[in-house]
């Protein structure tokens with residue numbers, strides 16, 4: 001008997017939960033995912049803040065095809081002059097403050113986190129790493145060590161030693177950052193933590209404390225970067241400049257790529273004692289960097305940064321009309337929706353699928369879901385998504 005793709009998925013693709021979303025997708029375009037039997041889903045998650053320019057943007061697809069025909073992997077990262085990589089590094093540096101000018105390419109967000117932590121330890125010669133409760137920065141052992149939740153990390157101990165977890169938004173806790181601290185890792189706005197926006201002045205106070213103690217401030221832009229919050233980068237909403245930023249997800253336009261960015265002087269520590277202080281085979285892959293460059297150009301040309309807030313506000317004004325919505329909050333096209341606490345949200349994302357909407361809740365916030373659609377979403381598509389979400393809320 002021939003097994004269906006769904007049966008093969010359940011049998012051979014390693015699971016991460018016993019209740020995967022399980023929809024079959026044969027094609028994706030813009031904000032829509034298409035199934036084999038004519039199903040059409042509107043995507044309000046963007047593969048977790050990844051498809052910022054929508055699925056299969058023609059400019060990104062063209063860049064991928066062209067580069068695949070020129071060359072793919074040639075040599076381990078950091079040895080050859082590869083044009084797509086060079087042009088992307090320049091583009092990223094041009095968009096960032098002048099002190100963030102040297103781009104180390106990796107393949108994912110968790111690698112960017114690990115690389116940035118290694119950089120900070122090597123640069124400062126200090127042992128301690130500070131991060132915040134409810135934070136998520138990746139699943140490799142380094143990034144898992146700063147996962148802000150005991151439930152998720154305790155099964156994997158011993159993890160990286162010397163980690164201190166503080167409370168996000170606590171001014172008092174900042175005193176625990178000392179001359180012993182190599183770096184502080186945080187998002188400007190905690191995404192999986194439940195879209196936690198820092199209180200007035202808190203990020204500036206964190207920046208000040210890091211500067212006073214010679215600690216590097218690493219801002220994780222994996223979800224907040226590339227226009228999501230109505231600025232190019234999440235940290236720009238708070239008037240601070242980090243020492244290091246990390247990227248992945250929305251950088252690649254659908255292709256796998258990550259990066260951490262710092263000042264060249266800092267990055268040079270990887271060249272000496274030990275030489276090859278951080279290495280990767282596929283980091284800065286030609287096809288992925290070509291796709292990322294096309295992706296950034298689309299964000300720029302289609303004014304996706306400038307329009308994100310107005311679209312997010314439009315969504316909020318519609319969904320707030322539903323009687324079971326308590327409030328919405330957030331920036332740009334990263335919105336949280338808090339619903340009536342009597343609603344059982346445990347299978348919310350399965351239920352919205354029945355109304356053809358892909359959605360997601362938060363790792364560390366109950367009674368809420370997120371709205372993080374591709375930034376190219378139109379007003380009509382926002383209305384369609386809201387329709388499906390409201391129908392689901394009606395049914396619950």
Ligand code: PMP
Nearest residue numbers: 108109110136137138222223248
């Ligand atoms: N940082 C943040 C804020 C994330 O949301 C994620 C992934 N959800 C990561 C890092 C890790 O990225 P990746 O899955 O590409 O390793």
